[in-house]
Amino acid sequence: MKVLAAMSGGVDSAVAAARAVDAGWEVTGVHLALAREPATLRAGARGCCSVEDAHDARRCADVLGIPFYVWDFAARFQADVIEDFVAEYAAGHTPNPCLRCNEKIKFSGLLDRALALGFDAVVTGHHARLTDGRLSRSVDPAKDQSYVLAVLRPDQLAHAVFPLGHSTKKQVRAEAALRGLSVADKPDSHDICFIADGDTQGFLARHLGERPGEIVDASGAVLGSHSGAFGFTVGQRRGLNIRTSTTTGEPRYVLSIRPSSNTVVVGTARDLEVGLIRCQRSVWISARPAGAFDCLVQMRAHGMVCGARITHDDDGELTAVLAVPQRGVAAGQALVMYEGDVVIGSATITATQAWPTSFGGSSDGVAEAVPAGPAQPVKQRYP
Amino acid sequence: MLEEVIAAMAAAMTEVGNASSLHTSGRRARRVVEESRERLAAALGARPSEVIFTGGGTESDNLAVKGIYLARRAADPRRRRILVSAVEHHAVLDSAHWLRTHEGAAPELLPVDARGVLEVGTLAEAIETDPSSVALISVMWANNEVGTVQPVAELARVAHRYGIPLHSDAVQAVGTLPVSFAESGVDAMTVTAHKLGGPYGVGALLLKRDVACVPLLHGGGQERDVRSGTLDTPGVLGLALAAELAVSRRAETASRLTRLRDKLIEGVLRQVPDATVNGDRINRLPGNAHLSFPGCEGDSLLMLLDARGIECSTGSACSAGVAQASHVLLAMGADEDRARGSLRFSLGHTSTEADVAAVLEAIGSVTERARRAGLATPTSAPGSNTLAFGSTSMAGRL
Secondary structure, eight states: OEEEEEOOSSHHHHHHHHHHHHTTOEEEEEEEEOOSSOOSSOOTTBOOOOHHHHHHHHHHHHHHTOOEEEEEOHHHHIIIIIHHHHHHHHTTOOOOHHHHHIIIIIIIIIHHHHHHTTOSEEEOOOSEEEETTEEEEOSOTTTOOHHHHTTOOHHHHTTEEOTTTTSOHHHHHHHHHHTTOGGGGOOOOBSOTTOTTSOHHHHHHHHHOOOOEEEEETTOOEEEEESOGGGOOTTOOTTOOOOSOOTTOOOOEEEEEETTTTEEEEEOTTTTOEEEEEEEEEEESSOOOSSOEEEEEEOSTTOOEEEEEEEEOTTSOEEEEEEEEESOOOTTSEEEEEETTEEEEEEEEEEEEOSSGGGTTOSTTHHHHSOOSSOOOOOOOOO | OOHHHHHHHHHHHTSOOOTTOOSHHHHHHHHHHHHHHHHHHHHTTOOGGGEEEESSHHHHHHIIIIIHHHHHHHHOTTOOEEEEETTOOHHHHHHHHHHHHHHOOEEEEEOOOTTSOOOHHHHHHHHHTOGGGEEEEEOOSBOTTTOBBOOHHHHHHHHHHTTOOEEEEOTTTBTTBOOOHHHHOOSEEEEESTTTTSOTTOEEEEEOTTOOOOOSSOSSOTBTTTBOSOOOHHHHHHHHHHHHHHHHTHHHHHHHHHHHHHHHHHHHHHHSTTOEEOSOSSSBOTTEEEEEOTTOOHHHHHHHHHHTTOOOBSSOOOTTOOOOOOHHHHHTTOOHHHHHTEEEEEOOTTOOHHHHHHHHHHHHHHHHHHHHHHHHSOSSOTTOOGGGSTTOOHHHHO
């Protein structure tokens, strides 16, 4: 088998490439240059794609004895990930750029080019298990990345190899040290790679400019002002600068963002609870179940998992009724469905509603899907 | 490296001695250095006192551009303009850019035609807008990417009409083109050993005796007080010997490489009819074949050829290993896609008929495959602004 190992310069992708070599495959290492003007040296745990990262990847390829190239995907990354990120925030959504990068860059741009150039698969250092088309969580729950891979279609996963899914991060680091890979103790990368200083609000303000607007409560009463609705995320508590307190003195949180009126809607923690989630663009990794079904759902990377009943249609629309109300569910994030540790599929969250009072005749049979009785995680009835 | 050079350098490495020392070993090393200076000067049509040994082409270019600019400006503060062709090596372009940022220089990029040639009239026109403000002109002898040879002697004549010194980076030219420092009339000329079959990390700046140059490296003043640092005696010997050999074999090398190169170019055009040749078809370096392959990514071509044991280049290599769209091709009027889909095949003293045959056997299927990959994944995303990409246009930078 001829495989292309995507090598970021980190420890995970280096060990993944090493295991591909051990498997007897013909391995070629490729580092994707994603930054238009890469920094010379890595600064802290944030950021990637510095010249130093490319150098680290090259040195690992040297140790493994595989050919190594740097491919320039900066223009595509700019268009498909960074501009999408900014546009999503401008639309009042909360995007996940890592997920978008997997969908559009690693398993689309890179994979398509690899296949066209005669490779059979792309190997990455993602922490997830992939066996016979079944994508499931890594054995290391703290490092599991199945959430950001759940947007991939079966035809993309058919040419993906994740050699690290059965190992913990600790094991991966130990193996890297044993193999003499210099990145064995390189710090994990955190946050968004293209926002090197970690200041997402500052990044968005630079790209979108100041757009002053109002902060209102659910009744429409104006409580304060903001300099750009894009700077807020559902569930956010800090940075609201509201002087008037609630009658009970409870803290206020961002409930939703209305891009059309540039308004940020706030309310109490209780108001934040979501019971029903509407989604679009569903992707099925396992066979799509025939009708409504129960499963576990996760609504953000490293977020909590809860039971839900799923109804879905042929147009990619999907509704999840949660067994337990959840906070901090934001439009733009992915809803990923699991059966145990196995990914069933995913969809993009477009709207949320409270549970259960606001269901009243909300349409399309959702009411019937509400689990009866007290809020308990639904039992596994899938498939 | 040439066998003879390796042997001579290996022998020199067994000798102890700092060429700056006064004792017997020092004098012996000094003699090697001075004989090397004389041999290099003789090979390049220069006087020994015009040879300043350096750490290579980049240092020589930096020294010439910065040093001559600073000296000329010190003599007359109105001299702020640096005229350089748009296709210069980054060692020249970035030196000029640095002078703009730190020393108040006003560099100007002189446009080239579609072949990459800086026409004499273009230089004359640029000078004539205000001759007294020009500190320095730098135009390479032959382009390292597309191989185009510049009319250096004519350009130097125009410069001298106004008393302006002209520097030329001749790194690519020595050993393949007839190069005489004295006959060309240029005031400063960059050469480097590793392009001649000599060692890496040693080169020279040929500098006329009457051209003032402010040093960049300060210390012992070993090289005419223009360049300090203990000389690498075996390296200097390697440079001189390699230059001597390259020049003595030049005519034969040039005709052999020209034949091979033309065979390569004609063969590629036969296999890939829509490929195009970049640079001047006649006035080009004998060992340079630079071609554009429509619809292909240079990255893909390079990888596929490399896997078949054929080594070529996309653009010019940079430290991150990313092939930036070449500023040379962009200056010649190529668009971004053509610049990204280009390859340079360099032929040298080890190249053979079999090497050319190997390229011709692979190039058809390789371009076909790379084209499919290019269609699958266009790198420049639809709607992306090509002007905002990469090194932008160098005109914007300087």
